[in-house]
Amino acid sequence: MNIxxxxxxxxxxxxRQTIAYVRAKDLQGRVTEYFAKDSPLTKDQIAKAEKRRxxxxxxxxxxxxxxxxxxxxxxxxxxxxxxxxxxxxxxxxSIAALTGQYATTDAAMQGIAKTIESFYETKYPDVSKSKQPxxxxxxxxxxxxxxxxxxxxxxxxxxxxxxxxxxxxFPGCFRCHDGNHVSPEGKVIPKGCxxxxxxxxxxxxxxxxxxxxxxxxxxxVDLGDMTAVNCADCHTGGVSP
Numbered sequence: 413m414n415i416x417x418x419x420x421x422x423x424x425x426x427x428r429q430t431i432a433y434v435r436a437k438d439l440q441g442r443v444t445e446y447f448a449k450d451s452p453l454t455k456d457q458i459a460k461a462e463k464r465r466x467x468x469x470x471x472x473x474x475x476x477x478x479x480x481x482x483x484x485x486x487x488x489x490x491x492x493x494x495x496x497x498x499x500x501x502x503x504x505x506s507i508a509a510l511t512g513q514y515a516t517t518d519a520a521m522q523g524i525a526k527t528i529e530s531f532y533e534t535k536y537p538d539v540s541k542s543k544q545p546x547x548x549x550x551x552x553x554x555x556x557x558x559x560x561x562x563x564x565x566x567x568x569x570x571x572x573x574x575x576x577x578x579x580x581x582f583p584g585c586f587r588c589h590d591g592n593h594v595s596p597e598g599k600v601i602p603k604g605c606x607x608x609x610x611x612x613x614x615x616x617x618x619x620x621x622x623x624x625x626x627x628x629x630x631x632x633v634d635l636g637d638m639t640a641v642n643c644a645d646c647h648t649g650g651v652s653p
Contacts, residue, residue: 419466421588422458424451427574428470431587433458434601446593446601471576471584479570481581481649482510485557494553496546500539505531506554511650516565520558525551570649579642581649586642 422433432451436444447458464470480488486506489495495502509527514520528551532540540547562569574582583590591603635641 420463421466421470422453422461422463424453428464429574429583429587431593433461433463434588434593435463444595444597444599446588446595446599449592449594474573474575474577477573478575479561479573481570482507482557482561483649485561486510486554489553489557495550496543499532499543499546499550500536501531502550506550507650509554510558510562514562514564517559517563520562520564521555524554524558528554579644580647582644583642584644586644590642 416439418437420435420437421431424430424432432448432453434446436446438444447455451458453461483503486495486503490497490503495506505528509524512520512523512527514523528547529540532543532547574584576582576584576587579585579589585608586603588601589603589607591600593601
């Protein structure tokens with residue numbers, strides 16, 4: 413949290429998702445300027461451009477009108493027992509149904525029903541016959557979710573309203589804390605998890621994967637040479653990449 417420093421920045425897009433320049437002024441009046449390495453702007457262009465003084469809503473930009481990502485909505489429905497965990501591959505198919513391309517809400521209602529029904533009829537015909545009430549209930553729940561988070565007639569959905577708190581589904585913190593903003597002296601705005609977080613413990617499938625507070629965050633899946641990517645590159649809220 414940059415509550416002690418005076419922060420000014422330059423965004424190159426209307427939603428302030430791409431930050432080309434950051435200026436930090438500490439309590440002693442010392443100024444450090446950071447420039448995005450991949451920005452096409454020259455230093456002269458940056459100097460002449462209008463800057464924004466960072467305030468609360470630069471991160472806390474979604475206090476209401478929360479549009480929940482599809483995978484989170486589906487997880488919550490499972491937790492509330494509105495979706496049957498015994499239906500095979502229901503989460504996968506639910507997200508596929510919710511993220512389909514639909515021109516209207518009516519088309520979405522029909523498309524969601526068709527996606528779920530066709531999957532079980534084709535892949536699990538026995539389940540399709542024996543679990544009709546559960547399948548019908550799942551369709552109704554997914555249609556309910558869709559109506560809360562997708563508005564095709566208005567060309568609006570959860571993706572059109574970035575949430576800058578955190579960095580899971582949108583760049584958020586990584587707009588600046590990406591390891592890509594460097595001062596002329598070589599100082600880098602850090603990207604490491606421990607810049608903002610102290611990991612007190614982690615669990616995966618009820619098994620502790622860290623045991624000592626303050627350890628480095630360990631991703632549940634071995635990312636190999638993908639450790640440099642941001643969370644939102646994979647966590648799209650919809651179908652996995």
